[in-house]
Amino acid sequence: MIRNALIICGVILLVVLSIYTSGSSEPRADLAYVNPSGIHTLDPARMSWTQDFRVALNLWEGLTAWDPETLEPVGASAKFPPDISQDGLTYVFTIVEDARWSNGDPVCARDFVRGWRRGLEPGTATDYTFLLTDNIEGAADYVRWRRDAVGVLTALKRLRDGWEVSVDQARAIARSSVFRQLQATVGDELSSPSEDVESGESSDRAWVYFAEGMPGMRVDWGDLYDRAFQRHISEFDRRFEP
Numbered sequence: 001m002i003r004n005a006l007i008i009c010g011v012i013l014l015v016v017l018s019i020y021t022s023g024s025s026e027p028r029a030d031l032a033y034v035n036p037s038g039i040h041t042l043d044p045a046r047m048s049w050t051q052d053f054r055v056a057l058n059l060w061e062g063l064t065a066w067d068p069e070t071l072e073p074v075g076a077s078a079k080f081p082p083d084i085s086q087d088g089l090t091y092v093f094t095i096v097e098d099a100r101w102s103n104g105d106p107v108c109a110r111d112f113v114r115g116w117r118r119g120l121e122p123g124t125a126t127d128y129t130f131l132l133t134d135n136i137e138g139a140a141d142y143v144r145w146r147r148d149a150v151g152v153l154t155a156l157k158r159l160r161d162g163w164e165v166s167v168d169q170a171r172a173i174a175r176s177s178v179f180r181q182l183q184a185t186v187g188d189e190l191s192s193p194s195e196d197v198e199s200g201e202s203s204d205r206a207w208v209y210f211a212e213g214m215p216g217m218r219v220d221w222g223d224l225y226d227r228a229f230q231r232h233i234s235e236f237d238r239r240f241e242p
């Protein structure tokens with residue numbers, strides 16, 4: 001009995017030793033990268049965690065970078081320093097000729113414009129949008145316009161699909177150009193909250209009744225949504241242009 005137990009222990013020890021020696025014989029890694037936890041996202045527009053930024057800085061190169069020793073700004077995908085207007089408000093970056101994507105395609109200015117625009121859009125903007133809205137003229141106005149428009153379109157889509165809307169969504173519709181189309185279609189049915197929509201003096205109860213009654217209005221919400229959506233798309237790029 002003891003003999004069999006010793007044999008089993010010996011076999012287990014040999015297996016453990018073989019696993020250990022086989023692992024130690026592997027070649028040393030060229031790069032060992034340690035991150036404190038898992039990655040939440042590698043979408044640059046949505047990053048807010050330190051571990052995500054660490055990986056991103058090793059994957060992509062921005063217009064500028066930091067000197068690894070002095071931490072002073074240096075050129076990266078663009079020459080440094082940029083050309084700065086006399087009033088200090090306009091910065092012109094020139095992309096370097098050898099800036100390339102991993103597939104060999106040249107890096108262009110529009111790549112950065114697209115990336116920064118994604119950082120402003122309601123569907124992708126997150127914690128660090130203020131870096132753009134606080135420093136780029138017109139960015140805050142664009143974001144405000146987009147968020148208001150998306151709020152109205154979301155409310156219209158809910159009504160189109162037969163869903164109720166919240167008081168905030170009803171207010172968003174009443175403050176938009178869509179409201180005039182509703183008045184032309186429905187008439188007096190919209191009179192109660194609309195009279196004070198600009199001043200904000202109408203009671204909360206009136207807005208609750210208004211929101212609750214919207215799904216039952218004699219309105220083709222699908223047509224209203226389609227027209228509002230097409231109008232928004234037609235303004236989309238124009239509003240973003242400087």
